[in-house]
Amino acid sequence: DSLKDIIERPTRVISYPKRADGKPLYTSEFYGENVFHLQQIAKALPKPAFASFLKQMRGRQALDRGTADAIAHAVRIWAMDRGATHFTHWFQPQTGATAEKHDAFLTLKSTFTSAGEEVTAIDAFSGSQLLQAEPDASSFPSGGMRTTFEARGYTVWDTTSPMFIQSGPHGTSVLYIPSVFISYNGDALDEKTVLLRSTEQISKACCELLSLIESVPVGAQPRTSHVFTTLGTEQEYFLIDRSLYALRPDIKTTGRTLIGNLPPKHQQLDDHYFGRVPSKVMATMSEAELELFRLGVPVKTRHNEVAPQQFELAPIFEEASLAVDHNLLTMDVLSKVAHKNKMKVLYHEKPFKGINGSGKHCNWSMSTDHGENLLDPTVKPETNYRFLLVLVSVLHAVQQHGALLRTSIASASNEHRLGACEAPPSILSIFLGQHLTEVLNSIEEGRPIKNFSMPEIQTIKLGGTVLDVKVASLPSIARDLTDRNRTSPFAFTGNKFEFRAVGSKQSPSFPVTILNAAVASALQDVTAALREQMGERPFPSDADKLAVIKKFIASTKNIRFEGDGYSDAWVEEAEKRGLPNIRTCPEAFEQLLNPTHSSMLTKLGIFSPSELTSRYFIMNERYAKDQLVEAETMRTLLAQQILPAAFEYRGSLAQTVQLLSAIDGEAQSPELEALRALTPAVRAVQASIVGVDEAIAKLHAIHDDAVAEAKAASDYIVPAMQAARAAADHLETLTADKYYPIPRYSELLWF
Ligand code: ADP
Numbered sequence: 001d002s003l004k005d006i007i008e009r010p011t012r013v014i015s016y017p018k019r020a021d022g023k024p025l026y027t028s029e030f031y032g033e034n035v036f037h038l039q040q041i042a043k044a045l046p047k048p049a050f051a052s053f054l055k056q057m058r059g060r061q062a063l064d065r066g067t068a069d070a071i072a073h074a075v076r077i078w079a080m081d082r083g084a085t086h087f088t089h090w091f092q093p094q095t096g097a098t099a100e101k102h103d104a105f106l107t108l109k110s111t112f113t114s115a116g117e118e119v120t121a122i123d124a125f126s127g128s129q130l131l132q133a134e135p136d137a138s139s140f141p142s143g144g145m146r147t148t149f150e151a152r153g154y155t156v157w158d159t160t161s162p163m164f165i166q167s168g169p170h171g172t173s174v175l176y177i178p179s180v181f182i183s184y185n186g187d188a189l190d191e192k193t194v195l196l197r198s199t200e201q202i203s204k205a206c207c208e209l210l211s212l213i214e215s216v217p218v219g220a221q222p223r224t225s226h227v228f229t230t231l232g233t234e235q236e237y238f239l240i241d242r243s244l245y246a247l248r249p250d251i252k253t254t255g256r257t258l259i260g261n262l263p264p265k266h267q268q269l270d271d272h273y274f275g276r277v278p279s280k281v282m283a284t285m286s287e288a289e290l291e292l293f294r295l296g297v298p299v300k301t302r303h304n305e306v307a308p309q310q311f312e313l314a315p316i317f318e319e320a321s322l323a324v325d326h327n328l329l330t331m332d333v334l335s336k337v338a339h340k341n342k343m344k345v346l347y348h349e350k351p352f353k354g355i356n357g358s359g360k361h362c363n364w365s366m367s368t369d370h371g372e373n374l375l376d377p378t379v380k381p382e383t384n385y386r387f388l389l390v391l392v393s394v395l396h397a398v399q400q401h402g403a404l405l406r407t408s409i410a411s412a413s414n415e416h417r418l419g420a421c422e423a424p425p426s427i428l429s430i431f432l433g434q435h436l437t438e439v440l441n442s443i444e445e446g447r448p449i450k451n452f453s454m455p456e457i458q459t460i461k462l463g464g465t466v467l468d469v470k471v472a473s474l475p476s477i478a479r480d481l482t483d484r485n486r487t488s489p490f491a492f493t494g495n496k497f498e499f500r501a502v503g504s505k506q507s508p509s510f511p512v513t514i515l516n517a518a519v520a521s522a523l524q525d526v527t528a529a530l531r532e533q534m535g536e537r538p539f540p541s542d543a544d545k546l547a548v549i550k551k552f553i554a555s556t557k558n559i560r561f562e563g564d565g566y567s568d569a570w571v572e573e574a575e576k577r578g579l580p581n582i583r584t585c586p587e588a589f590e591q592l593l594n595p596t597h598s599s600m601l602t603k604l605g606i607f608s609p610s611e612l613t614s615r616y617f618i619m620n621e622r623y624a625k626d627q628l629v630e631a632e633t634m635r636t637l638l639a640q641q642i643l644p645a646a647f648e649y650r651g652s653l654a655q656t657v658q659l660l661s662a663i664d665g666e667a668q669s670p671e672l673e674a675l676r677a678l679t680p681a682v683r684a685v686q687a688s689i690v691g692v693d694e695a696i697a698k699l700h701a702i703h704d705d706a707v708a709e710a711k712a713a714s715d716y717i718v719p720a721m722q723a724a725r726a727a728a729d730h731l732e733t734l735t736a737d738k739y740y741p742i743p744r745y746s747e748l749l750w751f
């Protein structure tokens with residue numbers, strides 16, 4: 001029935017925005033129409049108030065009441081004119097998702113007359129409601145930082161991210177106020193506060209280095225007064241049909257298939273990759289894009305990914321914290337739109353075993369307030385000391401804190417992906433590409449660079465000679481300075497780094513926070529080394545810069561790796577180089593409390609010691625819970641669906657065997673053989689359920705110790721689940737399709 005429904009269901013048609021004459025609007029004409037822009041705030045405020053608001057945005061100082069009231073009034077009118085009935089602070093607790101709690105603009109006003117009290121309804125939204133809210137948010141994870149009896153958590157407007165409206169029920173809408181979430185004592189309870197702190201630290205550290213290398217005299221205005229990190233998140237995801245999804249309890253509760261065998265054809269032929277997008281999927285993608293354009297989210301690229309039913313969506317990069325907001329918004333909008341199109345988005349890092357999983361490649365760089373990309377190698381990187389100093393800072397950051405970057409991407413779901421099927425391994429190394437490697441090697445060895453900067457090597461001459469056949473109709477194209485290495489978890493790609501090990505499901509916030517922190521700290525080290533090199537001189541000479549660059553090239557050599565990150569040889573080699581290979585989540589979480597990393601984070605003021613401890617507990621707790629949910633889902637699925645189906649099939653075979661032997665006394669019917677093969681497979685599944693139950697019991701025996709629970713989950717649940725899956729997958733191959741109770745991979749993976 002599901003299949004019939006899928007085939008017959010028409011593709012949803014939506015109407016694109018049109019002009020009066022019926023022609024479609026250009027994207028630029030409605031882009032950002034659901035966003036309350038800075039210009040609108042400017043219009044609402046007197047000039048000096050707007051100037052102080054801008055200052056506040058930069059420094060995040062307190063906003064005065066009058067200004068807040070004026071903005072609140074303007075945004076309410078703007079939002080209500082667009083159908084808004086409610087507003088909400090929109091924040092990012094440590095659940096990986098966003099949170100919201102709606103309040104109506106409605107208030108009541110009482111007037112007392114001789115006739116008694118008269119109550120009138122008015123629409124209102126005050127500056128203090130805009131600035132701050134106190135959701136009763138006691139149920140969010142806080143890792144012991146708030147106990148339920150002092151559950152005060154505050155959401156505070158993050159003025160760096162614009163407010164926007166999203167559609168609500170019956171054609172109404174809701175005003176969203178991007179916010180941070182902090183405790184009564186000002187501790188970060190969310191992902192955003194720490195991200196904003198890390199951005200400030202990287203700006204400070206970077207500006208200091210820049211003013212040194214740009215020889216800014218003491219007391220003079222530096223050329224660069226602000227640096228920000230840029231982020232572009234390539235989001236991979238799977239789309240499956242909702243009616244099949246509804247029949248898979250494992251996908252519904254855990255986001256992935258806990259059992260299932262690959263069909264004969266899946267991704268071997270690479271024919272899905274960059275193929276034509278199926279029309280139902282295109283309908284979903286473009287409807288989501290339409291909504292995202294209106295929300296000012298610059299989604300740019302869409303395409304099929306490698307695995308069947310796997311797709312990707314990438315935006316134009318933006319300032320990191322805005323890019324994070326926009327990534328979360330994108331995930332949300334895509335889910336909602338898919339639902340309307342009778343589909344389900346799977347953001348899980350490994351929804352299907354044996355084919356590619358999904359990542360969220362975080363393209364990251366740093367930009368000055370003049371818009372210069374500090375990781376742009378320019379034409380002659382070998383003499384671009386600013387670029388080289390920033391580059392070695394990133395190398396130094398990853399070398400010092402690679403293990404912590406590993407922590408930032410550790411989750412029960414990403415654990416299935418790292419190191420499997422085209423996913424980066426769990427060893428953090430950096431790929432620089434042939435050209436930059438040569439630049440660094442030549443500096444280190446003090447020899448001239450091999451001729452890389454020559455113009456002819458930077459263009460691929462398609463119009464030139466290709467196997468003696470002229471393809472003159474094609475233009476020459478510029479070649480990137482780097483080639484691709486898909487196996488690297490952290491790769492330089494032209495003018496940015498790409499952190500590829502980040503999971504598709506997680507918020508990019510924490511990994512980017514850790515990356516920013518590590519680079520801020522590394523920039524400080526590089527600056528200190530430069531000062532030492534300069535000695536008494538006020539500014540570094542080129543020779544000083546080169547000496548420091550050389551020093552860091554030498555000291556960070558062990559994390560540079562250009563080879564195949566998937567190979568076993570690399571695992572061995574990495575061990576020889578002393579690079580950590582952190583395989584399990586509990587090991588990764590430990591890094592948060594490792595003094596090498598924790599002191600860096602606390603010194604920079606990005607985390608307080610108690611915030612770190614709290615996050616450590618939250619991560620452990622989350623991991624244990626995720627594993628437990630999976631284990632319980634598995635045992636239910638096997639005991640209540642898979643085994644009963646196998647019993648039924650066995651029953652039918654047994655009946656046939658009996659009938660046949662009654663007819664002609666044949667002892668060895670084919671049905672009997674099938675039955676005999678089936679029996680041990682059924683027993684194995686039954687035994688594996690016991691195994692899962694035992695693992696669950698081990699976890700339940702632990703009380704109030706998240707760390708021990710996570711460890712137990714990793715030690716007992718993970719292997720028990722693997723065993724159960726192996727048994728169930730074998731049984732699937734022996735069970736007649738007619739009896740198999742849930743949609744198989746072969747149905748899920750094709751539209
Ligand atoms: P590639 O295909 O090499 O990964 P793309 O040009 O497709 O590169 O970019 C991938 C992502 O990287 C996009 O989201 C893009 O906006 C982002 N990106 C490009 N330049 C930067 C930068 N300087 N900082 C951060 N992200 C960037």
Ligand code: MG
Pocket residue numbers: 234361498
């Ligand atoms: Mg890319």
